Amino acid sequence: MGYGLFDLTGRRALITGSSQGIGFALAEGLAAAGALVVLNGRDEARLAAAAARIPGAETLPFDATDHATVRAAVDAFEATGKPIDILVNNAGMQHRAPLEDFPPDAFERLLQTNIASVFHVGQAVARHMIARRAGKIINIASVQTALARPSIAPYTATKGAVGNLTKGMATDWAKHGLNCNAIAPGYFDTPLNAALVADPAFSAWLEKRTPAGRWGRVEELQGACIFLASDAASFINGHILYVDGGITASL
Numbered sequence: 001m002g003y004g005l006f007d008l009t010g011r012r013a014l015i016t017g018s019s020q021g022i023g024f025a026l027a028e029g030l031a032a033a034g035a036l037v038v039l040n041g042r043d044e045a046r047l048a049a050a051a052a053r054i055p056g057a058e059t060l061p062f063d064a065t066d067h068a069t070v071r072a073a074v075d076a077f078e079a080t081g082k083p084i085d086i087l088v089n090n091a092g093m094q095h096r097a098p099l100e101d102f103p104p105d106a107f108e109r110l111l112q113t114n115i116a117s118v119f120h121v122g123q124a125v126a127r128h129m130i131a132r133r134a135g136k137i138i139n140i141a142s143v144q145t146a147l148a149r150p151s152i153a154p155y156t157a158t159k160g161a162v163g164n165l166t167k168g169m170a171t172d173w174a175k176h177g178l179n180c181n182a183i184a185p186g187y188f189d190t191p192l193n194a195a196l197v198a199d200p201a202f203s204a205w206l207e208k209r210t211p212a213g214r215w216g217r218v219e220e221l222q223g224a225c226i227f228l229a230s231d232a233a234s235f236i237n238g239h240i241l242y243v244d245g246g247i248t249a250s251l
Contacts, residue, residue: 005232009034013229014074014084016064016121017091019046021190022140022218026088028054029222030229035086038077040064064091064117074124083132086229087125089118089139089162094192096151107154114158118165122180126173133177136229139166141184143244159184163240170238179237181228186244188216212245 013030017023018039027037031054038058041047051057062073078084093113095106118139129135142159144152162182169180187206189197196202197215207213224243227233242248 006226006230007034008086008226008229010036011085011229012036012038012082013086013088014038014040014060014121014125015088015090016040016117018088019043019050021192022185022188022221023088023090024050024053025218025221026090026225027057029219029225030086030088031055031057032222033226033230035229038084040091064121065112067116067120070117070120071124074121074128078128084125084128085134086136087121087138088225088229089121089137091117091121092140092192094152094155098151099153102154110154110158114155115161115165118162122165122169126169126178129178130173130176135178136233137169137173137178137180138225138228139169139180139182141166141182141240143184143186143242143247145182145184145240146242146248166240167238174237179228179233181233181236181238182240183221183224183228184240184242184244184248185221186210186216186242186247188218188221190218209250210245210247211250214245216243216245 013035015023015027018027019041027039031037038060039047039051040060042063044061047059047061051059060077062069122137139162141162144156144159145163148156166180166182173180221243224241
């Protein structure tokens with residue numbers, strides 16, 4: 001990187017939900033900064049294909065919504081002598097429907113995927129980090145951590161919870177040498193947003209609403225992730241870093 005504070009050489013990073021989209025882009029960015037990346041997801045074939053695109057990448061498949069499975073997978077991986085120095089809690093999903101008609105089963109899936117997974121994986125990894133008195137946890141929040149839009153109220157609730165759980169992690173774990181922060185992306189061109197990207201009316205609205213005047217590119221999240229994973233962020237804890245083209249700064 002040319003500047004030692006941001007050098008992640010030799011550090012191992014686990015990124016959940018990293019076979020595509022933001023998770024994969026963050027894995028690429030961390031690897032470029034020197035980290036040894038471990039990709040996670042439920043589909044082993046997709047994970048293997050993604051890992052093949054990053055030299056030296058490993059895979060650790062598990063369902064981030066299943067507490068016992070997460071704990072067993074993380075403990076077994078750590079037992080091989082490969083400490084997880086950096087955790088990026090990225091796994092997430094979206095479901096759009098008017099709140100008055102929102103399906104309760106979709107609401108429960110959002111809770112499990114977007115917020116319970118952050119607790120399950122965060123706790124499992126943090127137990128090992130605490131023993132080493134060092135570690136970086138980066139949760140992926142959202143512009144919806146602060147703002148709402150029609151048809152995604154439950155998603156907004158989960159991302160608000162991610163923001164507050166991040167603060168709670170910092171409050172409990174900073175004393176053990178951990179840095180726990182969040183990145184809150186604005187609107188990025190990802191598979192999760194494919195329907196919105198394909199909607200000319202929405203894209204036109206977004207370009208007018210965002211001071212930067214465009215969709216974000218997933219690569220533009222890499223610098224924030226490298227920063228929060230590095231020694232440059234050694235005294236930053238419980239912070240939510242918005243990477244949103246200015247959308248939360250402007251009416």
